[in-house]
Amino acid sequence: PEGEAAAGGAAAGGAAAGGAATGGAAAGGAAPRVDLGAALGTPDVVAAASEPANAQRLAPHVAPPTSGAADDVRTTLLSPQFAQAANQFSSALTSGQIGSVVSQFGLPADVTAAANTGDMQAFFKALENASSGSEASKSQDDKKKDKQDDK
Amino acid sequence: MGSAGDWCTVESDPGVFTLLIQKFGVKGVQVEELWSINDCIFENLRPVHGLIFLFKYVQHEEPSNPVVTDNRLENIYFAKQVINNACASQAVINMLLNCNHPDVYLGPELTKFKEFTMSFDPYMRGLTLSNSQTIRAAHNSMSRPCLFEFDAKTPSKEEDAYHFISYMPINGRVYELDGLREGPIDHGPVNPGQDWLDIVCPIICTKVNTYLDNEINFSLMALISNRKMVYERKIYYLTEDTRRMQTDEAEQEIRNLQMLIELEDTKMMTYQQELARRTHNYLPFIITLLQILAEAKKLMPMYEKAKERALKRDRNLQA
Structure with a gap:
């Protein structure tokens, strides 16, 4: 939670700064802060990503296997560690620095x-x-x- | 500050702490999270070498007991906290370097570090720790790679600061080691036959209650002897006993212990797996996934749904 809290805080600041700088899209619609962590873990997304052809494209990008087990697309999308990375990504995205x-x-x-x-x-x-x-x-x-x- | 600055934040998770300690080269210990604090919770965890109390740092409070400044400092390992992100490692190292239990094997790295810094004052110890390449490398190997420059550029707000303090018995007294203090806090003697946990529990309970009242996030973890080692030792003694005198009870006990060892093995594998995820760069996965969703025209619907949920959340927060 330490990292996530820091990233979240940074995002709020970044979004405000981005809006002021561009004066465009961010200022126009009062878009709420969307966290991709939860959005990418929804059944729709998991189902789409798990289709064989898609799963094959994603497979090289899952976390490396350990002695315990190997992650697949589904376990990746549902893991809290991935959700954190996705939230970090959305924070960086809304800060306009990505x-x-x-x-x-x-x-x-x-x-x-x-x-x-x-x-x-x-x-x-x-x-x-x-x-x-x-x-x-x-x-x-x-x-x-x-x-x-x-x- | 220079090189002391690039410490990543690590998650306060028993798996992270356990693997961090192993990375330091220490053997014979692990960290478990405590969900409540009472006598029976320690029953299956003994021996407990120390407790780590982690909380969102709010404000400076006056110490409840005297701060040690006398020559006891020569025999207590206490390093002051020099940089915030290192405080997880620092709390653990402060504790490990005060551990005299036969179960705890420090390993070459920390033994060398202790010998090197023992004659230093608390501030110099903290500084040496922050500048230690090996300790920093172990610490940073527990955290997510910093993908975006903005991570480093944005100063973390003060309200996001977490703080770690530890409690442990040293030379017959209970001490609180808080890297933001001038020295260890003395919580009094452990009398002969008394368990140090009996002294520390009320102190932590008081703390927990004030934090609960103020809705401050906190968690409590225990530094304990490696469970698997403890179970294997018990099995060894039971096997010795049964050689002399066969009992069903002992055999049942051995079976139970073997089951507990399996659970420990599973737990350690889960820790490894979680660490692999925690330190993995998911950026290529995310980009590929967004492309897949875009090709299937499922990206905008996903976004619209997420936006709706976010609006609802914001409305609920305002209400």
């Missing part, structure tokens, strides 16, 4: 820009837009492949 961290993951520039505003909703919207773009191109690739296979 753009450079996010950019390391090869996300498009507009997603990174949205992350920098400190507006969680804008960041998520940008992520959805970006993914629908790549989804479309991916399915086009698949079609091309299918055609090639036909030949």
